[in-house]
Amino acid sequence: MIKGNVMVGQSGGPTSVINSSLAGVFKTCKDGGCAHVYGMRNGIEGLIDERYVDLSDYIKNDLDIELLKRTPSSFLGTCRYKLPSAEKSPEVYERIFSILKKLGVEYFFYIGGNDSMDTIMQLSRFAARIGSDIRFMGVPKTIDNDLDCTDHTPGYGSAAKYIGTAMKEIIRDAKTYPNDSVTIVEIMGRNAGWLAAAASLSKAEDCQGPDLIYLPERVFDHETFVKQVEEKRRESRAVIVAVSEGVKTSDGKYVCEANKKSTVTDAFGHKLLGGTALYLSDFMTESTGLKSRGIVLSTLQRCASHLVSRRDITEAYMAGADAAVAALDGETGKMIVFNRISDAPYSMVTGICDIEKIANKEKVVPDEWITPEGTGVTAAFDSYARPLIIGELSPFMVDGMPRHLFIDK
Amino acid sequence: MIKGNVMVGQSGGPTSVINSSLAGVFKTCKDGGCAHVYGMRNGIEGLIDERYVDLSDYIKNDLDIELLKRTPSSFLGTCRYKLPSAEKSPEVYERIFSILKKLGVEYFFYIGGNDSMDTIMQLSRFAARIGSDIRFMGVPKTIDNDLDCTDHTPGYGSAAKYIGTAMKEIIRDAKTYPNDSVTIVEIMGRNAGWLAAAASLSKAEDCQGPDLIYLPERVFDHETFVKQVEEKRRESRAVIVAVSEGVKTSDGKYVCEANKKSTVTDAFGHKLLGGTALYLSDFMTESTGLKSRGIVLSTLQRCASHLVSRRDITEAYMAGADAAVAALDGETGKMIVFNRISDAPYSMVTGICDIEKIANKEKVVPDEWITPEGTGVTAAFDSYARPLIIGELSPFMVDGMPRHLFIDK
Numbered sequence: 001m002i003k004g005n006v007m008v009g010q011s012g013g014p015t016s017v018i019n020s021s022l023a024g025v026f027k028t029c030k031d032g033g034c035a036h037v038y039g040m041r042n043g044i045e046g047l048i049d050e051r052y053v054d055l056s057d058y059i060k061n062d063l064d065i066e067l068l069k070r071t072p073s074s075f076l077g078t079c080r081y082k083l084p085s086a087e088k089s090p091e092v093y094e095r096i097f098s099i100l101k102k103l104g105v106e107y108f109f110y111i112g113g114n115d116s117m118d119t120i121m122q123l124s125r126f127a128a129r130i131g132s133d134i135r136f137m138g139v140p141k142t143i144d145n146d147l148d149c150t151d152h153t154p155g156y157g158s159a160a161k162y163i164g165t166a167m168k169e170i171i172r173d174a175k176t177y178p179n180d181s182v183t184i185v186e187i188m189g190r191n192a193g194w195l196a197a198a199a200s201l202s203k204a205e206d207c208q209g210p211d212l213i214y215l216p217e218r219v220f221d222h223e224t225f226v227k228q229v230e231e232k233r234r235e236s237r238a239v240i241v242a243v244s245e246g247v248k249t250s251d252g253k254y255v256c257e258a259n260k261k262s263t264v265t266d267a268f269g270h271k272l273l274g275g276t277a278l279y280l281s282d283f284m285t286e287s288t289g290l291k292s293r294g295i296v297l298s299t300l301q302r303c304a305s306h307l308v309s310r311r312d313i314t315e316a317y318m319a320g321a322d323a324a325v326a327a328l329d330g331e332t333g334k335m336i337v338f339n340r341i342s343d344a345p346y347s348m349v350t351g352i353c354d355i356e357k358i359a360n361k362e363k364v365v366p367d368e369w370i371t372p373e374g375t376g377v378t379a380a381f382d383s384y385a386r387p388l389i390i391g392e393l394s395p396f397m398v399d400g401m402p403r404h405l406f407i408d409k
Numbered sequence: 410m411i412k413g414n415v416m417v418g419q420s421g422g423p424t425s426v427i428n429s430s431l432a433g434v435f436k437t438c439k440d441g442g443c444a445h446v447y448g449m450r451n452g453i454e455g456l457i458d459e460r461y462v463d464l465s466d467y468i469k470n471d472l473d474i475e476l477l478k479r480t481p482s483s484f485l486g487t488c489r490y491k492l493p494s495a496e497k498s499p500e501v502y503e504r505i506f507s508i509l510k511k512l513g514v515e516y517f518f519y520i521g522g523n524d525s526m527d528t529i530m531q532l533s534r535f536a537a538r539i540g541s542d543i544r545f546m547g548v549p550k551t552i553d554n555d556l557d558c559t560d561h562t563p564g565y566g567s568a569a570k571y572i573g574t575a576m577k578e579i580i581r582d583a584k585t586y587p588n589d590s591v592t593i594v595e596i597m598g599r600n601a602g603w604l605a606a607a608a609s610l611s612k613a614e615d616c617q618g619p620d621l622i623y624l625p626e627r628v629f630d631h632e633t634f635v636k637q638v639e640e641k642r643r644e645s646r647a648v649i650v651a652v653s654e655g656v657k658t659s660d661g662k663y664v665c666e667a668n669k670k671s672t673v674t675d676a677f678g679h680k681l682l683g684g685t686a687l688y689l690s691d692f693m694t695e696s697t698g699l700k701s702r703g704i705v706l707s708t709l710q711r712c713a714s715h716l717v718s719r720r721d722i723t724e725a726y727m728a729g730a731d732a733a734v735a736a737l738d739g740e741t742g743k744m745i746v747f748n749r750i751s752d753a754p755y756s757m758v759t760g761i762c763d764i765e766k767i768a769n770k771e772k773v774v775p776d777e778w779i780t781p782e783g784t785g786v787t788a789a790f791d792s793y794a795r796p797l798i799i800g801e802l803s804p805f806m807v808d809g810m811p812r813h814l815f816i817d818k
Contacts, residue, residue: 042587073581172482173712176423178451208818298704303582389809400798409617
C-alpha cells in the first residue's frame with residue numbers, strides 16, 4: 001500500500017510509446033492505493049514553475065488508459081532542460097523539494113533518455129544529502145536505443161517497425177520506375193546507428209531491403225559512397241540508401257554540416273542535425289549525373305503511433321509499472337532495465353540498475369554487428385531487433401482518424 | 410463471356426490503392442472467362458519493348474488478390490511516358506497494335522492519372538482510324554484528386570487519410586514542447602490543393618488541426634505568410650502550417666524555385682517540385698527569429714499502404730472491375746468515374762465518361778471551399794473529404810512487417 005502521493009514526468013524527445021509507460025506508472029500507483037498521481041507539465045522545467053495536473057482528472061477509467069497508450073508524443077508535455085548542479089544552484093533543488101513536500105509526494109518518476117536520467121541522478125543525490133526519503137526512479141524511453149545497461153529501450157521497437165515499414169514502402173515505390181535512380185533515406189540517430197540499422201528490417205522474401213546503410217559508427221567518406229552506389233547500380237536500376245543523420249566524415253564533422261550556414265545547439269549542447277539526405281542527394285547528382293532524391297523520415301519516426309510494435313508498447317507499460325513497484329519496495333536512484341533471456345523464442349525480464357551507471361552515457365551498435373564494408377548489418381542485428389517489432393496495436397479510429405487522449409488540443 | 414485476351418497497365422505516380430484497381434480488372438476478366446490477362450511492365454513504355462507478364466503466373470488464388478490489394482506502388486511497374494502524336498509517329502502505334510494483335514488482346518485497360526488518360530485517348534482514336542475493335546478503357550488513379558468529370562479519384566482517400574493522420578501526430582509532437590516554434594509541413598500537389606486541404610482532416614474533438622493551410626489555388630505572399638504566423642502565435646505556442654509544394658508567388662513562380670540552382674522537368678514538361686517547407690522554414694527563422702522546422706511528408710503520401718482508407722481501396726477495386734464490365738459491354742475511349750449520390754450517409758455509383766473530356770485537364774479545389782483569408786478550408790470540404798477516409802484495411806503482417814505481392818523484389 002502506497003503512503004504518500006506520486007509525481008511523474010516526461011522529458012526529452014517524445015516517442016510513440018512514452019505514454020504507455022505513463023499509463024504503467026499511473027495504474028500501478030492508483031491500484032496500489034495512491035490518492036494523487038500528479039503529472040508535471042513539461043517535465044522538471046514545468047514542475048519548477050509549479051505546473052502540474054492531477055492525472056485522475058484526465059484518466060478516468062480503463063478505456064482512457066487504453067486511449068493514453070495509443071496517444072503519441074508526451075501526454076504531459078516535455079522539456080529539454082538540464083538541471084544546474086546542486087553545488088552551483090541549490091535554490092533550484094530546494095524549490096523542487098519544497099513543491100514535492102507541499103504536495104505530499106513520496107515517489108518521483110521520470111520517463112526519459114540519457115539526458116533525463118541525469119535529472120534522476122541529481123535529485124536522488126540531493127535527497128540523500130538532505131535526508132529526504134522521496135524515492136526517485138527513472139523509466140527508460142528513447143527511440144535512439146542508446147541507453148547503457150539495458151538490452152533495449154522502450155520506444156525503439158516502434159520506431160524500428162515504422163522505419164522498416166516506411167523503407168519497404170519507399171523501396172516498392174522507387175523500384176516501380178524504369179529509370180536509373182538513387183533514393184537516399186535519412187533516418188534519425190545522432191551518434192548511434194540503431195535506427196538506421198532498422199532499415200534492414202525491410203528485407204524479407206518479398207523485398208531485398210536497402211542496398212546500402214550508413215551508420216554513424218563508421219566514418220563516412222564521400223568518394224567511397226559514390227563508388228559503392230555505382231557498384232550497386234550494376235545490380236539494380238534503383239539504388240536505395242539508408243543513412244543516419246549522424247554520419248560524420250574523418251574530420252569529425254557531421255556530413256549535414258556542409259549544408260548549413262550555421263550550427264545550432266540545444267540545451268544539452270547537442271548540434272541540431274538534419275539535411276543529410278538532401279545534401280547527399282545533390283552531391284550524388286553532381287558527382288554522377290544520376291537522378292537522385294532525398295527522403296527524410298523525420299518526426300514521424302518518433303510519433304507514428306498509428307504503427308507501433310505491440311511488444312514495444314507492452315514493454316513500455318511494464319517499464320512504468322515495474323518502476324512503481326520498485327519505488328514501493330524502497331528503491332531510489334535507479335532505472336528500470338530490460339534483460340533479454342533469449343532471442344527465439346523471445347523472452348525478457350525487467351531489472352533495476354543504478355542510475356549513476358546510465359546517465360549521460362551512449363550505447364552504440366556493436367562493431368561485430370556491422371558488415372566489414374560498413375554498409376549494412378549482420379544477421380546478429382536481425383536476431384536482436386526482429387523480436388522488438390512484432391505485433392501491432394490498432395489505434396482507436398473515429399471518423400477515419402486515430403483518436404488521442406489530450407490535455408492540450 | 411469474354412472473347413479474346415486482356416492487356417492492363419499502370420502509369421504515372423503510384424498510389425497505395427492502384428493495385429486494388431489492377432485486382433478489380435484481373436478478377437473480373439478472369440471470372441468472365443478470359444484466358445490471359447497480360448500486364449504490361451512499366452506501362453505503355455514497356456509494352457512497346459514487348460515487356461509484359463501473364464498475371465496468372467503471379468496471382469494464383471484469392472489470397473494473392475487480397476495481398477495485391479495490400480501492396481503499395483505499381484505492381485507491374487510504371488512509366489512517365491507520353492505517346493507521340495499518331496500523325497508524327499504512326500510507327501509507334503502500329504507497333505503497339507501489332508503486339509496486341511499477336512497476343513490476341515481485345516481489351517486494353519490503363520490505370521492512371523490525367524497524363525495517362527491521354528494515352529487511352531490517343532490509342533482509342535487510332536483504333537477508330539484503323540478500324541480495330543480493341544476496346545480501350547481508362548481506370549482513374551491519382552492521389553492528387555485532380556481528374557475532371559469524377560467526384561473524386563481512387564488513391565485520394567488513402568493519401569488524405571495518411572496526411573490527416575500524420576498531421577495529427579506531428580501536431581501532437583510539436584505541441585509537447587514548452588518553446589515557441591513554427592512547424593511547416595510540405596504536402597504533395599502541383600496545381601491542385603486537394604492533398605494540402607486534407608491536413609484539415611486532423612481537426613477533431615482531440616486536435617485543433619493545423620493553424621494555417623496554404624493551397625496552390627491562392628497566390629502565396631511571403632509577407633502575408635509571416636504576418637499570419639505571428640497572429641497565430643498569439644493563440645498558441647506551437648504554430649502548425651500545412652503548405653502545398655505547389656504554392657506560387659504572384660509572378661507565377663513556385664515558392665520552392667527560390668531555393669533551387671536549376672529547375673528540372675519531367676517527360677510531361679512538369680517542373681519537379683520540392684523544398685518548399687525547408688525554404689519557408691529558413692525564411693521564417695530569418696524573418697522572425699522564431700525556431701522553425703520543415704517536415705516533408707514525401708513519398709509516403711502515395712505509398713503508405715500500411716494506412717489506407719478501406720472505402721478508397723474498395724472503390725479502387727470497383728473502378729477496375731467496372732472498367733472491365735464496361736469494356737465487355739462494348740465501351741471504348743472511356744474512363745470510369747465516381748458519381749456521388751450523397752455525403753451522409755455516403756453513397757456513390759460509378760459511371761463512364763468520354764475520355765476526351767478528361768485527358769490533360771486538372772480539377773482544383775472550388776473557390777468557395779477555401780476560407781476568405783485563403784488559409785484554410787470550409788465545412789463543405791470536410792463533408793466532401795471525410796467520407797473518403799473512413800475505414801481501414803489491415804496489412805498482412807509477417808515477422809512484424811507488412812507483406813507485399815511482387816514481381817521484382
